[in-house]
Amino acid sequence: MAIEIRSVSKEFKSGKVLERISLSAEDGEIVAIFGPSGSGKTVLLRLVAGVEQPDEGRILLGGRDVTDQAPEARGVGMAFQNFALFPHMSAFDNVASALTAHKVPRDIIRAKVEKIAALLKIEHVLGHAPRELSNGQKQRTALARALVAEPKILLLDDPLRNVDAKLRYEMRLELPSLLKASGSTVLYVTQDYKEAMALGDRIAVLSDRDFAQIARPAEIYQRPATINVASLFGDPTINLMPVEPLSSSIGPKITIGGTALSLPSSYGRMAGKPCVLGLRAENIIVEDTASPESVPVEVVAVTPLNERTLLLLHTNDGREILASEAGTNEAPRRHGAAFARFDPETVLLFDPASGRRIVPQAA
Amino acid sequence: MSVLERGVRGVLIALIVLFFLFPIFWIFLMSFQTNEDILRIPPSLFFAPTLSNYAALITGKLVSNAGTLDIAFMRNLWNSVLLSTASVVVALILGVPAAYAFARFKFRLGEDIAFTLLSFRFAPPLLVLLPLSLYFQQLGLTDTYVGLIWVYQLIALPLILWIVRGYFEDLSPDIEYAYRVAGHSWWRTFTRIAIPLAGPGIAAAGLLAFIFCWNNFIFALILASASKQPVTVGALAFVTASGIQYGQIAAAIVLSVAPTLALALYAQRYLVEGLSLGALKG
Numbered sequence A: 001m002a003i004e005i006r007s008v009s010k011e012f013k014s015g016k017v018l019e020r021i022s023l024s025a026e027d028g029e030i031v032a033i034f035g036p037s038g039s040g041k042t043v044l045l046r047l048v049a050g051v052e053q054p055d056e057g058r059i060l061l062g063g064r065d066v067t068d069q070a071p072e073a074r075g076v077g078m079a080f081q082n083f084a085l086f087p088h089m090s091a092f093d094n095v096a097s098a099l100t101a102h103k104v105p106r107d108i109i110r111a112k113v114e115k116i117a118a119l120l121k122i123e124h125v126l127g128h129a130p131r132e133l134s135n136g137q138k139q140r141t142a143l144a145r146a147l148v149a150e151p152k153i154l155l156l157d158d159p160l161r162n163v164d165a166k167l168r169y170e171m172r173l174e175l176p177s178l179l180k181a182s183g184s185t186v187l188y189v190t191q192d193y194k195e196a197m198a199l200g201d202r203i204a205v206l207s208d209r210d211f212a213q214i215a216r217p218a219e220i221y222q223r224p225a226t227i228n229v230a231s232l233f234g235d236p237t238i239n240l241m242p243v244e245p246l247s248s249s250i251g252p253k254i255t256i257g258g259t260a261l262s263l264p265s266s267y268g269r270m271a272g273k274p275c276v277l278g279l280r281a282e283n284i285i286v287e288d289t290a291s292p293e294s295v296p297v298e299v300v301a302v303t304p305l306n307e308r309t310l311l312l313l314h315t316n317d318g319r320e321i322l323a324s325e326a327g328t329n330e331a332p333r334r335h336g337a338a339f340a341r342f343d344p345e346t347v348l349l350f351d352p353a354s355g356r357r358i359v360p361q362a363a
Numbered sequence B: 001m002s003v004l005e006r007g008v009r010g011v012l013i014a015l016i017v018l019f020f021l022f023p024i025f026w027i028f029l030m031s032f033q034t035n036e037d038i039l040r041i042p043p044s045l046f047f048a049p050t051l052s053n054y055a056a057l058i059t060g061k062l063v064s065n066a067g068t069l070d071i072a073f074m075r076n077l078w079n080s081v082l083l084s085t086a087s088v089v090v091a092l093i094l095g096v097p098a099a100y101a102f103a104r105f106k107f108r109l110g111e112d113i114a115f116t117l118l119s120f121r122f123a124p125p126l127l128v129l130l131p132l133s134l135y136f137q138q139l140g141l142t143d144t145y146v147g148l149i150w151v152y153q154l155i156a157l158p159l160i161l162w163i164v165r166g167y168f169e170d171l172s173p174d175i176e177y178a179y180r181v182a183g184h185s186w187w188r189t190f191t192r193i194a195i196p197l198a199g200p201g202i203a204a205a206g207l208l209a210f211i212f213c214w215n216n217f218i219f220a221l222i223l224a225s226a227s228k229q230p231v232t233v234g235a236l237a238f239v240t241a242s243g244i245q246y247g248q249i250a251a252a253i254v255l256s257v258a259p260t261l262a263l264a265l266y267a268q269r270y271l272v273e274g275l276s277l278g279a280l281k282g
Helices: A041-049 A091-100 A106-119 A135-147 A165-182 A193-199 A217-222 A227-232 A265-270 B003-030 B035-039 B052-059 B073-104 B110-119 B125-139 B145-170 B173-181 B186-197 B199-214 B218-223 B231-238 B246-277
Strands: A003-012 A015-025 A030-034 A056-061 A076-079 A153-157 A185-190 A202-207 A210-215 A239-243 A246-248 A251-256 A259-262 A275-279 A284-287 A295-304 A308-315 A320-326 A336-342 A348-350 B061-064 B067-070
Touching: A003 A041, A015 A030, A015 A041, A015 A056, A015 A185, A015 A202, A015 A210, A030 A041, A030 A165, A030 A193, A041 A056, A041 A076, A041 A153, A041 A185, A041 B173, A076 A135, A076 B173, A091 A106, A091 A135, A106 A135, A135 A153, A135 A165, A165 A193, A185 A193, A193 A217, A202 A217, A202 A227, A210 A217, A210 A227, A227 A239, A227 A275, A227 A348, A239 A251, A239 A320, A251 A265, A259 A295, A284 A308, A284 A320, B003 B246, B035 B246, B052 B061, B052 B073, B052 B246, B073 B110, B073 B145, B073 B186, B073 B199, B073 B231, B073 B246, B110 B145, B125 B145, B125 B218, B145 B199, B145 B218, B173 B186, B186 B199, B199 B246, B218 B231, B231 B246
Parallel strands: A030 A185, A030 A202, A076 A153, A153 A185
Antiparallel strands: A003 A015, A003 A056, A202 A210, A239 A275, A246 A251, A251 A259, A275 A348, A284 A336, A295 A308, A295 A336, A308 A320, B061 B067
16 A cells, blocks of 8 residues: 655654655555654654644545544554553563454454464564563564554554664564565664665655655665765765866866876866765775875774775875775785775765755766 | 561561551550540550440440430441542542543643642632532532532542543553554543553552542531531540540541551552553563
């Protein structure tokens, strides 16, 4: 069932949280709503669930306007961030509560609860009260409660936030197939960009009361709409440095560490205008020997992280650059002089005033 | 803990218990004594126990050296039970939903209404009673159970409202929302989630309200006549022309404390159970 949020605003006493925000999700799509904490992700989810009312705008589920409908009339499944289990009921009754409202026969309830419990590996704790469950089990119980009625629309509010790292990795692997199998349209709130990239068919990046970008994960990573989006995705954070391209006979050039570097000619119109250069750490190649258009740098810190190594580089004009190298086969990287280069095609340019990415244009 | 420490602790606790329970213990002894035994100087722990005080209360015939006197103690006791129980039931029916509303919904003048209800507890009862007794006469409510139960709401309702409100506020609204998102109506969520989870608070408030109603004296003294009065007022009958019947007063106290004591002991385990339910945040 499709979800459509039409220019919805919501204001609390503390100020505006969402301003004329729109989002649509197709039937069966998983949309990850990503943003820093306090950006209104949870509020958006609660608006769709009917737990909060929007100040303006409409919310449509499957083409039906539900803006004025009570939560129980919307037929959505929701997992709350704080689990919100019923403390006076067993885990079984917690999960079954999603079915008891609809006059389902008891044996069918039992069968459905046991099936979803087996899928989420909580069948052995169904008789326990919530206070006897570990955080991971609570989280799975809350998820089971949201899934058991096979809702057409599933709202998951950062369900992996309160669980330990090991379980989070496990669930990040299991959840996509689980959610796809359910066939539900999913809004998945998270503040972990890796989770958003792993789970979302599309990612909606929420920042400053509105979506900064709604796109497929790869597109968000490679072509972020703003500086803000670029720095929210990626570990380590994208390198950002002010530059001013100059035009030359063979296209625009920038100067870093005393070296003139070519930019793709599609950035030609930016010549003479200040820009912010964005360069992902993994797109920087650090070598011992100089090559054309390589910048002399000094490696000042080396952090090996098993599958990759982080390097902190200083250029001779005082810029700091973070580079990331894959692989463990090479000899350990040493501090000292080196040369850095990058593929000009991987460069991102941003407008420093608006923060928006400058789209390359064919000359 | 060493043996010495345990011993000292035991002795200290025994002393404290003795200090606080001594008046009750003494009243308990008095209830088995004749007036002569009670008034003997110096008082003695050794006496011939008698059940005459209890017999007099239960049969309603007070036999003294000045003659026989009718007392309505058992009727008073029944009135106390009826008035307190009915008042608490009415206050719970009105107060629990109101407490929920004050806890969950922000509405115009909400805080003012809640505070006004609490302020009933500030006013000196006599100040309220004098005008009220005039109104009651006009309305025909004087000397009726309905009238008394109504006035008792001044005692029970604010207590229940404010205590239960606090318990509702401690419940995470998300727990209720989760139940509603699962497809349950507002009313079902209130009865299946909110009330059970606030149950210990409701029990505590109900018990306190019951005790306050039970111990009330002035309302019934002014607004009701002998046939509707509770034990607190009925005890005045023991101050007779031929002297104060200390033995019967003591027996009356023992009998009138018994129901509240039994209720408190019964409710205690639910109150304790409630404390352990509180530690449940995800």
